Amino acid sequence: MKPEVFLPEDYRPAEDEPFMNDRQLEYFRRKLLQWKEEILNGSRETLEGLANSSRNIPDIADRASEETDRALELRTRDRQRKLVSKIEAALRRIDSGDFGYCEVSGEPISLKRLDARPIATMTLEAQERHERAERVHRDA
Known part of the structure; x- marks a missing residue:
């Protein structure tokens, strides 16, 4: 088990530090875990709301x-x-050391892209090529 990484509250990954160092990995781990928790809480609220709203409404x-x-x-x-x-897969990539690297090219994914979409698995360029190829196949 790795020692806990100190992360200041206002920490944001920066381009001038080593890519995917312990602080950056911890930042993204916390971001992903918080996002997952928000989604799961919303799901619980939805299920409760659906259970409570199953009433008979006479007006069609x-x-x-x-x-x-x-x-x-x-x-x-x-x-x-x-x-x-996808969040759980990103967390597994953090644990395996693959997080932050494009699954197509192996190149680092930009920190801005990861901050906006921490589940990203491709660089912006690889993603655009992938989407163009999908469009070609869909239109064929």
Whole structure:
């Protein structure tokens, strides 16, 4: 087990420090864990809300509106469930030492990109190439 890394409250990864040093890894680990916790708390609230709102609504328009809201909420929660698995994969990459490096090129992913999207697995350039290739295959 690694010793705990001291991380000042206002710490932000900087380009002038060694890439993916212990402080940067701890910063991203905490960021990912906090994001995961927020999603899981939201899911619990949604489940409680759905359980409490299963009432019989006589007006058909009101019932349809509630059903639509419920379906939208469930789709959102499904996307967030998938996001949680991506967060867990990013945490595993931190543990394995692969976090912050492009899975295609092996190049470092920019700190700005990782800060904005800590689940990123590709550099911006590799991601754009991947999306262009997907579009070509989809349009073919």
